Amino acid sequence: xxxxxxxxDLVERFPWVQISHDSKHHFRGWLDKKxxxxxxxxxxxxxxxxxxxxxxxWSENLVPTxxxxxxxxxxxxxxxxxAPAPGVDYAKGPxxxxxxxxxxxxxxxxxSTVVDLPVEEVIIGLPVELDWIERYGHPFPVFRKREG
Amino acid sequence: xxxxxxxRDEIAIVGVGSTEFSRDAGGVSPAKLGAQACIAAIQDxxxxxxxxxxxxxxxxxxxxxxxxxSAILGLSDITHHSxxxxxAVFALVDAMTAIFSGQCDTVLLYYAFTRxxxxxRSAAQDPFRSYLGGMMSGGLKAPPMPESIDPSAAYxxxxxxxxxxxxxxxxxxxxxxxxxxxxxxxxPKAAMKTPLTMEAYLEARMIRxxxxxxxxxxxxxxxxxxxxxxxxxxxxLTKNPVVVHAATAGMVGKxxxxxxxxxxRHGQHVxxxxxxxxxxxxxxxxxxxxxYDGFSIxxxxxxxxxxxxxxxxxxxxxxxxxxxxxxxxxxxxxxPMNPHGGSLSEGASRGTGHLREAVTQLRGDAGERQVHDAKxxxxxxxxxxxxxxxxxxxxx
Numbered sequence: 418x419x420x421x422x423x424x425x426d427l428v429e430r431f432p433w434v435q436i437s438h439d440s441k442h443h444f445r446g447w448l449d450k451k452x453x454x455x456x457x458x459x460x461x462x463x464x465x466x467x468x469x470x471x472x473x474x475w476s477e478n479l480v481p482t483x484x485x486x487x488x489x490x491x492x493x494x495x496x497x498x499x500a501p502a503p504g505v506d507y508a509k510g511p512x513x514x515x516x517x518x519x520x521x522x523x524x525x526x527x528x529s530t531v532v533d534l535p536v537e538e539v540i541i542g543l544p545v546e547l548d549w550i551e552r553y554g555h556p557f558p559v560f561r562k563r564e565g
Numbered sequence: 566x567x568x569x570x571x572x573r574d575e576i577a578i579v580g581v582g583s584t585e586f587s588r589d590a591g592g593v594s595p596a597k598l599g600a601q602a603c604i605a606a607i608q609d610x611x612x613x614x615x616x617x618x619x620x621x622x623x624x625x626x627x628x629x630x631x632x633x634x635s636a637i638l639g640l641s642d643i644t645h646h647s648x649x650x651x652x653a654v655f656a657l658v659d660a661m662t663a664i665f666s667g668q669c670d671t672v673l674l675y676y677a678f679t680r681x682x683x684x685x686r687s688a689a690q691d692p693f694r695s696y697l698g699g700m701m702s703g704g705l706k707a708p709p710m711p712e713s714i715d716p717s718a719a720y721x722x723x724x725x726x727x728x729x730x731x732x733x734x735x736x737x738x739x740x741x742x743x744x745x746x747x748x749x750x751x752x753p754k755a756a757m758k759t760p761l762t763m764e765a766y767l768e769a770r771m772i773r774x775x776x777x778x779x780x781x782x783x784x785x786x787x788x789x790x791x792x793x794x795x796x797x798x799x800x801x802l803t804k805n806p807v808v809v810h811a812a813t814a815g816m817v818g819k820x821x822x823x824x825x826x827x828x829x830r831h832g833q834h835v836x837x838x839x840x841x842x843x844x845x846x847x848x849x850x851x852x853x854x855x856x857y858d859g860f861s862i863x864x865x866x867x868x869x870x871x872x873x874x875x876x877x878x879x880x881x882x883x884x885x886x887x888x889x890x891x892x893x894x895x896x897x898x899x900x901p902m903n904p905h906g907g908s909l910s911e912g913a914s915r916g917t918g919h920l921r922e923a924v925t926q927l928r929g930d931a932g933e934r935q936v937h938d939a940k941x942x943x944x945x946x947x948x949x950x951x952x953x954x955x956x957x958x959x960x961x
Contacts, residue, residue, distance in 0.1 A: 432706035492722035495774035499711040516823040528714045528823045541729040
């Protein structure tokens with residue numbers, strides 16, 4: 418689906434982030450509900466946010482690679498105020514923001530929120546999995562608690 | 566590879582000028598505040614304005630660029646000018662290297678601050694500041710998502726990690742805030758002088774849990790300026806030149822805010838290693854200590870990474886070195902920490918307040934805050950990601 422979305426349209430759909438030629442694949446992935454993390458086809462190292470060359474070996478042979486999205490909360494904070502977003506109501510309670518260390522990526526972290534969990538249960542070390550909600554009419558990656 | 570330091574003690578600060586720092590300077594532009602500080606610094610140095618051939622002005626939102634300040638002050642011909650990124654030591658190092666390399670002989674270095682519409686209610690109502698709103702968004706059509714871990718949010722996220730790793734109470738952070746406030750009460754230029762108790766800290770409004778309003782520096786209007794020249798020339802100008810013994814920036818490659826390897830290895834560690842190699846003195850020789858406090862977690866980082874306390878022990882260390890009478894840290898009963906009140910209570914001058922107070926203390930001009938016979942000051946400026954810096958200043 419995202420293949421048919423022009424660069425101009427991509428920028429239009431995500432007006433709150435600066436998208437570049439280096440990060441456009443990552444955000445196109447969102448439209449298909451795929452979390453794409455850059456992996457170097459030459460040395461195998463992962464990195465995020467997307468960079469123009471592999472920071473390890475400088476190869477330009479980077480592959481936006483879909484990850485399963487399971488991981489562990491590494492950083493966690495709770496916004497009592499912050500930028501506006503659909504579905505985020507600071508008056509109703511703190512909004513969790515987490516950096517999740519993604520499984521199988523050698524420590525790459527991806528930052529978002531945790532949904533459908535009381536904030537006191539959002540703790541560092543929590544196992545989570547990727548899910549998608551809708552924001553401004555487009556898929557937005559979030560995490561939820563991983564059971565088991 | 567041994568780090569070289571050919572500039573050691575070769576560049577001196579011979580003039581200081583500052584405005585007050587206030588939460589609302591009224592209808593005064595950052596250009597005017599900057600000009601007032603620059604004029605005061607030039608007069609303090611006792612030089613003619615035509616002797617200035619270098620202008621370095623920190624790239625703060627709303628602040629005049631170096632070319633604009635030169636025009637404002639009607640300076641003579643300039644052979645080095647620049648507008649380095651914040652925080653304070655970037656501009657200091659730029660001024661030093663310009664002089665040392667011969668690009669110029671005498672630098673006017675200034676930092677001007679103005680509260681922005683996004684961090685002050687009264688500033689948001691000032692029509693002359695409205696253009697700054699566009700600078701914040703970087704030209705984007707919508708505000709960032711709440712989940713964007715920008716530099717300031719990232720300090721809260723890593724503060725949470727610190728609490729997790731070392732199992733410390735909020736009082737650890739509160740002690741940083743209390744230290745700054747007690748010191749600010751002794752600084753006529755400070756913005757926040759009302760006494761602060763631990764109870765009040767613990768009840769203060771949470772902004773990004775686990776950090777509250779009192780863990781974040783206080784937006785202010787104000788300006789600092791300095792005159793720098795060669796130590797050789799400084800000796801002819803003044804009886805008490807203050808020299809820069811060592812200065813450095815520090816950053817690890819992996820410095821994206823949420824990708825930082827850990828609290829055990831970031832920009833502050835690089836700064837400490839470089840400063841130690843470039844300096845003849847270290848923490849046992851220091852008379853005044855200036856850890857940056859844009860966020861309280863940054864101060865804890867400097868205390869530990871400089872080697873005053875072990876990782877996770879900054880809170881206990883502050884407690885052990887607490888002067889109950891003064892209500893602040895006195896290391897070994899003698900060395901204060903940000904005696905001017907720091908960014909948390911003097912005002913968010915992004916390290917320039919630390920630099921100015923260091924010079925003031927080493928010149929013996931700090932009044933009731935004066936550390937007896939202060940000879941050496943250690944500054945740890947900036948945070949963890951891409952603005953960590955350090956400097957050691959000495960009285961010649």
